[in-house]
Amino acid sequence: MKKLIAILLLSLYLVSTTELYQFLKMPVLIEHYLEHKGENPKITLVSFIKMHYDNPVKDADYKTDQQLPFISHGCHLVVVFTLASPFTLHFPKNILQVIPSKKSFYKSNFYNLEILNSIWQPPKFC
Numbered sequence: 001m002k003k004l005i006a007i008l009l010l011s012l013y014l015v016s017t018t019e020l021y022q023f024l025k026m027p028v029l030i031e032h033y034l035e036h037k038g039e040n041p042k043i044t045l046v047s048f049i050k051m052h053y054d055n056p057v058k059d060a061d062y063k064t065d066q067q068l069p070f071i072s073h074g075c076h077l078v079v080v081f082t083l084a085s086p087f088t089l090h091f092p093k094n095i096l097q098v099i100p101s102k103k104s105f106y107k108s109n110f111y112n113l114e115i116l117n118s119i120w121q122p123p124k125f126c
Helices: 002-017 019-039 045-054 113-119
Strands: none
16 A cells, blocks of 8 residues: 555656656547548558657647647746845854864874774673
8 A cells, every 4th residue: 555655646746747747648649640540541650740749830730739748848846935035144153163173193084093993803702
């Protein structure tokens, strides 16, 4: 059940934020192809796709052509925010003070002798 819910939520997210929603327009593509096939029985799927996607023209069915998948693209995820007043940051004076650090004998930040000594110890017997 959890897997089904996860797949459903992922699908909803991908369809709403990417171009995957274009695949939901496939029935329109099939219906439009069948209309053209009814008008001209010699038309093939490749010639239909070339006619609508390679060199589209404004003809009598232009409105239907614009509903085909991957013809028009939309901007899905737009985040807009405005700040009502000028934005300023205020820090307390004590936070800007330099915190003294412990002086290390070793120059490398990636080498810590205390950690290495705690790892590499001889075996202990009870």
